[in-house]
Amino acid sequence: MTAQSLQQVPSGQDIIDAQNRIAPYIHKTPVFTSKAFDAMSNKSCLLKGEHLQKTGAFKARGAMNAVLIHKDSAQVSGFITHSSGNHGAALAWAAGQIGAPAYVVMPSNAPQAKIDAVKEYGGIISFCEPTLKDREHTAAELQNATGALFIHPYDNYDIIAGQATATLELLQEHPDLDWLFIPVGGGGLLAGASLANYYFGKAKVIGCEPSNADDAYQSFNSKTWVPVTKPNTIADGLRTSLGVRNFPIILNHVSDIILLSEEELENAWHICLSRLKQFIEPSAAAGIAAALKHHSTGKAGIILCGGNMNTLQFALR
Amino acid sequence: MTAQSLQQVPSGQDIIDAQNRIAPYIHKTPVFTSKAFDAMSNKSCLLKGEHLQKTGAFKARGAMNAVLIHKDSAQVSGFITHSSGNHGAALAWAAGQIGAPAYVVMPSNAPQAKIDAVKEYGGIISFCEPTLKDREHTAAELQNATGALFIHPYDNYDIIAGQATATLELLQEHPDLDWLFIPVGGGGLLAGASLANYYFGKAKVIGCEPSNADDAYQSFNSKTWVPVTKPNTIADGLRTSLGVRNFPIILNHVSDIILLSEEELENAWHICLSRLKQFIEPSAAAGIAAALKHHSTGKAGIILCGGNMNTLQFALR
Numbered sequence: 001m002t003a004q005s006l007q008q009v010p011s012g013q014d015i016i017d018a019q020n021r022i023a024p025y026i027h028k029t030p031v032f033t034s035k036a037f038d039a040m041s042n043k044s045c046l047l048k049g050e051h052l053q054k055t056g057a058f059k060a061r062g063a064m065n066a067v068l069i070h071k072d073s074a075q076v077s078g079f080i081t082h083s084s085g086n087h088g089a090a091l092a093w094a095a096g097q098i099g100a101p102a103y104v105v106m107p108s109n110a111p112q113a114k115i116d117a118v119k120e121y122g123g124i125i126s127f128c129e130p131t132l133k134d135r136e137h138t139a140a141e142l143q144n145a146t147g148a149l150f151i152h153p154y155d156n157y158d159i160i161a162g163q164a165t166a167t168l169e170l171l172q173e174h175p176d177l178d179w180l181f182i183p184v185g186g187g188g189l190l191a192g193a194s195l196a197n198y199y200f201g202k203a204k205v206i207g208c209e210p211s212n213a214d215d216a217y218q219s220f221n222s223k224t225w226v227p228v229t230k231p232n233t234i235a236d237g238l239r240t241s242l243g244v245r246n247f248p249i250i251l252n253h254v255s256d257i258i259l260l261s262e263e264e265l266e267n268a269w270h271i272c273l274s275r276l277k278q279f280i281e282p283s284a285a286a287g288i289a290a291a292l293k294h295h296s297t298g299k300a301g302i303i304l305c306g307g308n309m310n311t312l313q314f315a316l317r
Numbered sequence: 318m319t320a321q322s323l324q325q326v327p328s329g330q331d332i333i334d335a336q337n338r339i340a341p342y343i344h345k346t347p348v349f350t351s352k353a354f355d356a357m358s359n360k361s362c363l364l365k366g367e368h369l370q371k372t373g374a375f376k377a378r379g380a381m382n383a384v385l386i387h388k389d390s391a392q393v394s395g396f397i398t399h400s401s402g403n404h405g406a407a408l409a410w411a412a413g414q415i416g417a418p419a420y421v422v423m424p425s426n427a428p429q430a431k432i433d434a435v436k437e438y439g440g441i442i443s444f445c446e447p448t449l450k451d452r453e454h455t456a457a458e459l460q461n462a463t464g465a466l467f468i469h470p471y472d473n474y475d476i477i478a479g480q481a482t483a484t485l486e487l488l489q490e491h492p493d494l495d496w497l498f499i500p501v502g503g504g505g506l507l508a509g510a511s512l513a514n515y516y517f518g519k520a521k522v523i524g525c526e527p528s529n530a531d532d533a534y535q536s537f538n539s540k541t542w543v544p545v546t547k548p549n550t551i552a553d554g555l556r557t558s559l560g561v562r563n564f565p566i567i568l569n570h571v572s573d574i575i576l577l578s579e580e581e582l583e584n585a586w587h588i589c590l591s592r593l594k595q596f597i598e599p600s601a602a603a604g605i606a607a608a609l610k611h612h613s614t615g616k617a618g619i620i621l622c623g624g625n626m627n628t629l630q631f632a633l634r
Contacts, residue, residue: 234633266634270628277596279594282633311591314630316599
């Protein structure tokens with residue numbers, strides 16, 4: 001039986017189906033705890049290690065789900081996407097799992113580690129200017145030339161259902177979470193997390209966004225979609241605007257969006273390295289920073305969304 | 318029944334006893350694997366995460382073992398040691414577990430993160446010049462003044478038996494290891510690992526040492542104890558000379574000692590961050606560097622010995 005691409009907001013069953021579909025390919029990631037971090041945040045925190053996921057980010061979940069759904073129709077012509085990095089690597093990896101080609105349009109300022117990862121997984125890269133418009137234009141041209149199926153990095157219900165499985169997994173182990181702190185860029189992870197929690201949890205879901213890329217915060221509070229302008233944040237995975245499919249889900253199922261300064265993000269990144277000994281990318285520090293900043297108690301889930309960044313800037317000698 | 322301090326090389330039963338004694342206090346640490354790292358090293362590698370151990374290093378094992386053995390006699394007067402850092406923090410932590418004071422003599426050039434850790438666990442610090450002679454002198458004076466029991470960081474059979482439990486744990490899960498790559502500084506971890514493997518494994522044990530602090534290599538190959546002179550390595554935990562109790566154990570039960578350049582150590586540290594996403598201290602890179610350098614195949618155990626280092630030198634902005 002061929003799976004159908006989702007045409008509407010994923011149901012609880014859609015998320016369960018995605019989990020079963022991708023289970024043979026992805027890691028069930030470990031959950032980290034730290035007494036020192038609990039004391040700092042005044043909460044009992046469970047940090048889901050998606051930086052240890054295949055391709056080093058949760059993006060493997062959504063990409064694998066989308067690729068498997070379209071396996072029959074797209075195995076030969078392949079898949080295409082535009083991505084600042086983690087989704088591109090994830091799509092290249094996922095396509096490789098079924099022997100399909102993957103074309104990835106990347107902004108010219110993408111981190112080298114993310115470019116290398118796409119190459120390593122066999123992705124075919126085309127560079128573009130770092131604007132959404134140029135990304136989409138380059139991707140459309142390439143799509144016409146190759147006949148490949150476009151898989152949007154976040155504005156896609158199959159992707160959202162796939163990303164939701166990270167939170168589903170955490171809730172299956174810890175159904176009694178009071179809070180979920182979830183980074184938000186395009187909103188794939190946050191929309192998925194808020195849906196998984198709506199169907200299977202009881203937490204309040206807090207989106208975690210850099211002040212310097214605060215479109216989700218502005219959109220959420222004005223209830224009107226506002227695009228990001230000149231994002232200038234170390235959290236390179238969170239520089240994108242909310243997807244139009246993601247925004248209403250977030251409006252319906254997210255409790256609040258908390259803004260983090262660059263200093264708070266960097267401080268949280270250092271705490272993760274020094275206390276949890278986990279090497280994450282700056283975007284993954286957003287959940288940690290928010291848990292530290294948010295005045296609350298109880299049991300909190302935090303998604304460490306990825307671990308892909310250049311390390312060569314960190315010299316020991 | 319009061320436990321007795323070991324007066325001779327630990328037996329297999331002594332190591333089992335240590336494991337049972339410290340089990341309620343320490344973490345059973347996770348073992349990491351990476352297909353990418355296996356491909357690079359041409360081996361199937363199991364990396365034991367002692368950087369996730371209590372106090373951020375395997376040293377918690379030995380210190381807890383020694384402290385529990387002397388609980389009845391030293392609970393009031395306390396414990397004393399000299400340490401470049403991780404043993405000091407571990408002893409402070411272990412003493413704290415039974416409500417005893419801990420005095421720690423530290424070299425003035427110890428990393429700030431290690432100084433902070435000793436303080437955090439309630440240790441009482443005295444600084445000394447960064448020479449073995451001054452360390453020992455300062456410790457002896459303090460010992461006279463306080464009546465505290467001196468626990469040597471590595472040249473002590475109770476400590477060796479405690480450190481051996483890290484390898485014992487790994488061998489209990491993976492008894493068929495062909496190789497064990499173990500960092501060597503004073504030789505507590507390496508002596509313990511080689512004993513655990515002698516009693517419970519079948520691996521060849523390879524000591525992993527910086528070229529710039531190659532006393533164990535020289536001692537091992539000349540079969541004569543040679544002290545370290547002017548160690549100049551980023552692996553700050555491996556700058557010490559072999560202990561006199563450790564050396565004969567290593568001579569008897571270690572197959573070889575491999576030397577690593579500073580470049581190889583730094584490269585291995587970067588690989589651990591970028592591939593395994595584990596944040597380790599430079600000393601812990603020695604096992605990784607050796608596994609990459611050693612021409613061998615099969616199943617290899619590597620001990621990631623610690624994760625305590627300053628992170629503030631790594632700026633994101």
